[in-house]
Amino acid sequence: MLIDTHTHLYLDDFSSEESAVVERAISAGVQKLVFPNVDISTIEPMRKLHDCFPDNIFMAMGLHPTEVDGAWGDTLGVVEKELIKHRNDYIAIGEIGIDLYWDKTYKDQQMEVFSIQVEWANKYNLPIIIHCREGLSEVLEVLKNASSVPTGVFHSFGGTIEDVEAIRSIGDFYFGINGIVTFKNSKLKNVLPAIGADRILLETDSPYLAPVPYRGKRNESSYIVKTAQTVSEALDIPFEKVAELTSENAERLFKLNNNL
Ligand code: NI
Numbered sequence: 001m002l003i004d005t006h007t008h009l010y011l012d013d014f015s016s017e018e019s020a021v022v023e024r025a026i027s028a029g030v031q032k033l034v035f036p037n038v039d040i041s042t043i044e045p046m047r048k049l050h051d052c053f054p055d056n057i058f059m060a061m062g063l064h065p066t067e068v069d070g071a072w073g074d075t076l077g078v079v080e081k082e083l084i085k086h087r088n089d090y091i092a093i094g095e096i097g098i099d100l101y102w103d104k105t106y107k108d109q110q111m112e113v114f115s116i117q118v119e120w121a122n123k124y125n126l127p128i129i130i131h132c133r134e135g136l137s138e139v140l141e142v143l144k145n146a147s148s149v150p151t152g153v154f155h156s157f158g159g160t161i162e163d164v165e166a167i168r169s170i171g172d173f174y175f176g177i178n179g180i181v182t183f184k185n186s187k188l189k190n191v192l193p194a195i196g197a198d199r200i201l202l203e204t205d206s207p208y209l210a211p212v213p214y215r216g217k218r219n220e221s222s223y224i225v226k227t228a229q230t231v232s233e234a235l236d237i238p239f240e241k242v243a244e245l246t247s248e249n250a251e252r253l254f255k256l257n258n259n260l
Contacts, residue, residue, distance in 0.1 A: 002228055002243050003032040003250040004221040006095075006129065006155045006176055006203035010035060010045040013207040013218055018049050021206075025221035026056060029243075032256055033221055034203075036060040036095040036129050036155075039067040040078045047089075058256060060092035060129050062117050065099040065110045072109050076116065083120065091254045093121040094129025095155060098142075101133040110135075115142045121150040127253050128152035130173075136163060143170050153253065156180070156205050160187075161194045174253055176203040179211030179219065182230045189234040197235055197245045201253070202228055 009021050025033060035046050035057055043061075050057040061083045063076055083090060096117040098110050121128045128150050132139045136159065143149050149171035157163075157175040167173050175195045181188045192200065202224055204210075210219035211226035228246070232239045250256060 001032070001247050002028075002030045002202060002224055003034070003247045003256070004030050004204050004206075004224050005034045005153065005201040005250050005254070006036060006178070007033050007206045007221045008035065008038065008042075009033070009206055009221060010042065010049045011038075011207060014220075019052055021220045021222075022049065022053050022056065025224075026053075028222035028225055030221050030224055032056055032058065032247075032250070034058050034060060034091070034129075034250070034254065036092070037062055037079070038064045038095070040075055043079075043082055050089075058091045058254060059089055060094035061090045062094045062096040062129070063113060064095050065097050065114065065131055065135075066102060068106050068110045068113045070106070070109070072106075072113050076113055080120070083124075087124065090126070091256065092127045092129050092152070093117050093124075094152075095131045096128060097131035098135030098138045099131060099133040100135045100138070107138070111138055111142055114139070115146065118142060118146045118150060121152070122146065122148050126150070130154050131156070136166070140166060140170055151253065153201055155203060156209065158186075158188055159191070161191055164191065164194050174199050174201045174249060176201045177227065177231060178203045178205045179209040179215070179223070179227055181234070182211040182226055183215065184212070189230065192231060192234045197237060197242070198249065200231065200246055201250050202231065202246045
């Protein structure tokens, strides 16, 4: 069994094919999928697809950093209302964080919105799913200033051994590894031993970042097998063992304790 710990199969990219894509994932051995929310427009489609596969799909609620703008207060209010209304439906706060790659205009607002959501995680005792793109020092600053540092995952991790150490100096975090690790010029393979098999989560980040040989195409959760194979080679651990260890990691972090 594999677990895709970060996938957005409810987005328009999969229009009318969502159920087929989930079924393909299950057939490929991906029996559990974690859906992180993006913004207020994605809550309904995410919940709808979840309701078709309630034993396989787990959801996280949060506001993505690229969706933070001058009107963030109202947006975040809607997200918080949803979290409170369906508290037991959500296994994590996410995805949340800092993204200064596309636009730095709302950096201060992104940090404030991230900080507020980190406190939701503390309040509800939930892990966080962190999106961090060109914002590691800002993410670490927010975490250091939090009332307490929740556990969580640095999703789509593509950093260095130094980044791993900087993150570990703040708290106990997992690292989400996706198709990036399969890219020919990626140095991420060399970082995996420093992370260790006990802190690696597998993910696809579908529809983005498809692994080789699907690079550049629309990604889907069944392709996670390719990423697992690369992780297996990089760590010199058999594929079945990688599947077992990374699934245990996901179940431990997100408390996915319904047994399939
Ligand atoms: Ni995402």
